[in-house]
Structure formats: structure tokens, C-alpha cells
Amino acid sequence: MATGDGTLLARMRGVTRVYRRGGQDLRVLDGLDLDVERGDFLALMGPSGSGKSTILNLLGGLDRPDAGTIDVEGTEITGLSSDALAAWRARHVGFVFQAFNLIPVLTALENVELPLLLTPLSRAKRREHAQYALEIVGLKDRMDHRPKQLSGGQEQRVAIARAIATDPTMVLADEPTGDLDRASADAVLDILTRLVSEHGKTVAMVTHDPAAAKCAKRLLHLEKGVLVEQGTTHGA
Amino acid sequence: MSLVRLVHRNLWRHPVRTALTFGFSVLALFLFVFLVSAVTTLDAATKAAASHRIAVQSAASLYVYMPESYRSKIEQVPGVESTCPWVWFGGYYKDPADFFAQFAVDLRVHVDQYPELSIDEGQRKELFADRQGCLVGAELADKFGWKVGDRVPILSNIYTVERGRAWEFTVRAVYRSSKPNIDEKTMFFHWDYLKEMRKALKAQGFDAGGQDVGVWMTRVKEGYAPEAVIAAIDAMFEAGPQRTRTQTEAAFQAQFASMLGNLPTFIAWIGGAVLFAIFFSVLNTAGMAGRERSKDAGILKALGFRDRLAGSMLLLESMAVVGVGGVLGALLAWAASPFFRAKFAQFMPNYFVAVPTLLTGIGIALFIGFAGGLLPALRLTRLRTVEVLRQEA
Known part of the structure; x- marks a missing residue:
């Protein structure tokens, strides 16, 4: 059952992640196998502590597994050095967080331009790319506003613009609608859906919101670090 | 960005x-x-002070003066090339807040002992020839706008003439100093002029220190160890009337810093x-x-x-x-x-x-x-x- 374009983008095999909390080992992921196709829109659901965010962090190279392999576009990222992993992340991954995580002292445009500083683009080209990303999320007219001058929904749209500014392979969204009202959440979900359908991006999203999950093509349900259910949604 | x-x-x-x-x-x-x-x-x-100059002062205190008769005795000590009296005048020009130091010295000996003072040759001759002439530092001259030939009235807290009348001096020479042990803000005048002042004051019934001297700045001949000359001078005055404390110029200057604790x-x-x-x-x-x-x-x-x-x-x-x-x-x-x-x-x-x-x-x-x-x-x-x-x- 293909929910992407049929080509494999990421492959996780036997991935285990153990956190040490209060002197005890907490096995958040236990031998997880997961394939993600290019152009897929994946929703990860499950109770708190089930390992949803850990999957995103591992896929995005923010965290490393204790066991197993993660291959993205032919690169085994678990073997990369810290610097190489950072460089890989800059090229291939765009993150969207529940708390938006914009730099408060920078304007919307400057926040979106931030990851472009890691590219060889000229200043003018960086600005052009950042403006285009803001246009995609419908906030070009707010590009000179600082995060405090924006609503929560607008902040999250700026965060999405930042995530796509470098044209990454994957967009990883960790509860992107968690802090938003329904209308703002719908606007954000609409943008994520368009990223997949119109721009060919691959999106993996952690959510507790069933309405958000319905926007995805594929739904994964996790329980205690184990994938217990996979299925397609009406979006597939 | x-x-x-x-x-x-x-x-x-x-x-x-x-x-x-x-x-x-x-x-x-x-x-x-x-x-x-x-x-x-x-x-x-202190560091710039010359090692061949030694200062003779009273062993009691810098404020206790020594008789003028010490001069010839010091000059007889083997190794002494010359000795020069230094007496504090304690005066001011117009405003007591504008402090600067004035010393009565034997000017001929003084300029000879301090080759680091740079003085125009013509001015030097004029200075030696004028009993009321004085030698002032370049910064001091700049500060008060003094020029060579200017008459300068200085009021002294020690040598007071008829309640507030100033002593008259004539600026005859301006010096520059090439070393930090001598500043350019001091005035030197003739020791003989001070002696005259003292006589005049005594005639008016004031006791202004007679012919006493605060410090004998003494130059040691080349080839003589200053330590030996110092020991010989202090030994000579061991029996008084004023016991002396002789030290190198560096140690002498350092004591002013130590006066500050x-x-x-x-x-x-x-x-x-x-x-x-x-x-x-x-x-x-x-x-x-x-x-x-x-x-x-x-x-x-x-x-x-x-x-x-x-x-x-x-x-x-x-x-x-x-x-x-x-x-x-x-x-x-x-x-x-x-x-x-x-x-x-x-x-x-x-x-x-x-x-x-x-x-x-x-x-x-x-x-x-x-x-x-x-x-x-x-x-x-x-x-x-x-x-x-x-x-x-």
C-alpha cells in the first residue's frame, strides 16, 4: 500500500532508544522498524511517552538510537559525526515544534532566513527564498514583525516557512497544532497538506489531535515504543 | 541577516x-x-634616581634641620665630589590651592649635580648672575604663563614677611627634565637669597631657621662606592650635634612614597x-x-x-x-x-x-x-x- 510516490526515503530498522530517568532505564523505542516513502504524509499517534517524538528526533538526526539503523536517502545517519549530522540536518530536515521555537529578537523574515545562512546563497537570494517561504504560508505581509507581534497560528506558520526555506527532503512536525485554536490549527494543517500535495514534500507529524491525523495519508499508532497499528486515512 | x-x-x-x-x-x-x-x-x-647621588638628612626627621657647617665637613669626606643644600620654602603663587614645590639650593652646584636638567646656556648664566633669579620647570612656567624675565611674587608659609608680603623672584631660566626622578613643576632659587631672607626676618624678630639646611644632596666621585661614603658621613656625625641619616637618592625618594603608608x-x-x-x-x-x-x-x-x-x-x-x-x-x-x-x-x-x-x-x-x-x-x-x-x- 503506497502512500507516497513508491520510492523509499527513510528506513528505520531495529531502532531502540533507552532513556535513563531517576536511575532507571526507560525503553522508549524497542526494535522499531519503519519505512517512509517520498511524498508521504505520516501521522504518529499514541499516548504520552509512547515514543512518537523520539521517532521524529531520530529521523531528523537530533537524537541517536542505542541500537538499530536509520537510513535516509542512502545515508546511514547514525554513523555520522556530530558536525556531519548537523550539516546533514541543515540540508535534509525542516523541524516544526509545538512551541514554535522562533528566535524572539529576530523578525519573521530573519527567522526564516536563519537556516539559509548555512547555504552558499547570497544575501539577496537568501532574502528571496525566505520571502517565498513566507508567501507559501500566507505571511509575506508580516515579514517584518517579531514573534511577539504575531498570533500563535501566525508564529507556527512562520515556523513552517523556516522549516521549508531550505527546500528540505523531510518536514518533521512535533504536535504542530498542540498550542493552537481550531481555526489556526486548520490553517496550519492546510499548509502541511499543501506541502505534500503541491510541493512534493514528505511530512511526518506527531499529534494527539484526531482531526489533524485525518489530514495525513498514513496513521501510525504507538504503544510503549512499539508500533501497534498502521493504516491509511481518507487523505491517502 | x-x-x-x-x-x-x-x-x-x-x-x-x-x-x-x-x-x-x-x-x-x-x-x-x-x-x-x-x-x-x-x-x-625611584628607579630613575641616580646611584651616585646621596641625600644627607637628620636622623631624627626630615623636618629637623642640620647646621650649615655640615657642608664643609661633608665635602671633606673621601669620595664626596660636591654637596648642595636643599631647603623647603613652602610658598605659593597667588592662590594657596595652586601648590608647587620651591627649594632654595646652591644653583651652581645643583645644575652640576643634575645633568638630566636641560637648561639654555644663556639662561644659565643669567640665573647664576641674578641673586633673586629662579629656575623653574617648563610645566610650571606653562601653568602660570611665566616667561624668562618675569617678576614672580611668592608668598611663603614659613618665611613670612610683614604679614603677607611676598618675596620677589625673577624667572631667569626654564628647565626640562629627561628623567622622571625630577619633575618639571618645581622652582629652585638661590640659597644665598634664602639666607638673606632669614637675616631680614631675624631682624624683625622672627626665627626662621637661621642658616639650617633640610637636606644635603651630595654627589659621589666616580670610582667610590656610595655605600662607603654614606657610612663615612653618618659615622662623622654620630656624635652630633645632629646625627644624620644618609641614603641613596632612590631610597630618599622612596621614603616619600612610604610616608603615604x-x-x-x-x-x-x-x-x-x-x-x-x-x-x-x-x-x-x-x-x-x-x-x-x-x-x-x-x-x-x-x-x-x-x-x-x-x-x-x-x-x-x-x-x-x-x-x-x-x-x-x-x-x-x-x-x-x-x-x-x-x-x-x-x-x-x-x-x-x-x-x-x-x-x-x-x-x-x-x-x-x-x-x-x-x-x-x-x-x-x-x-x-x-x-x-x-x-x-
């Missing part, structure tokens, strides 16, 4: 804190350079304490900034910036505030040296900021900026992105 702009914006997240830290850094390094320069100035005068050491301690204070203040400020930047550091790392970059930005902030502030403070202290030279003319007439002191101040400022920001910067570098973003969420 550049990362430098991000650093700049972060600096102004808390403008009051940044301004206070910057101001404190300016003040701390200003004080440090000033205090170290004060010590250096006192020390330089252990002030140079005290000053140095204050300078050190100021630096410690700024260092701990920077540690505290950088620590606070580091905690605030944790989330930003996590964001930057998530976007693909290297671990070191987040820490480097904090280090740059610390260097920008403390380093730049401190360097500015050190440069201000250097620029203000003419002001302090005039302000503290009485205690440190040759006050100066040495280049090594300035460079040390600049180096310390940069070091404190770097070292103060280093620990918080390392913490940001080592921060685990996942954890910081989870905590801050």
Missing part, C-alpha cells in the same frame, strides 16, 4: 543589564589602569580587587545570558548549526560587552592622564600611563570578556538539543 546581527540583537534583550555591565567594565578597567599607573609613577621616580601595595590590592569584582560580575551576567540562550541554542542546533556556534555567539556577546567596555576604560584612563597629572601634581607630579600598563589593561579586558563567557558558552555547546527543546516547550 547575519549571525552578528543576532548577537547584536541578543545584547539588547536586556538593555539595562547590558548597559550596566558595559559601564562597570569601563569603570573597572579605567580604575585598574589608573591605579597601576599611580604605582608605576611612584616607582619610576603602604599605599602603593594598597593601591595594587584595590586594582586587583576591582578586577576580581568585574570578573565575577561577568561570570554572573554571562551565566544568566547562557541560561536564557539555552532555547535559542537548541533551535540553532536543530536547524543544523554546529554545536560550537551557539557557544561562540555567547562568547562573542561577552567579548562585545566586557572586552570592548574594558578596552574603552583602559583607553579612557590613558587619555585622561594629563588631567590626573594636573589633578595630583602634589603627590604624583610625573603621573603617566605606561604603554605596558595600557596594553596589560587591554589584555585583561579581553581576557575577562573571554574567560567570563567561556563556561556558559561551553555549557551551551554541550547542551543536548532534544532535552533543551523538551524542557523549554
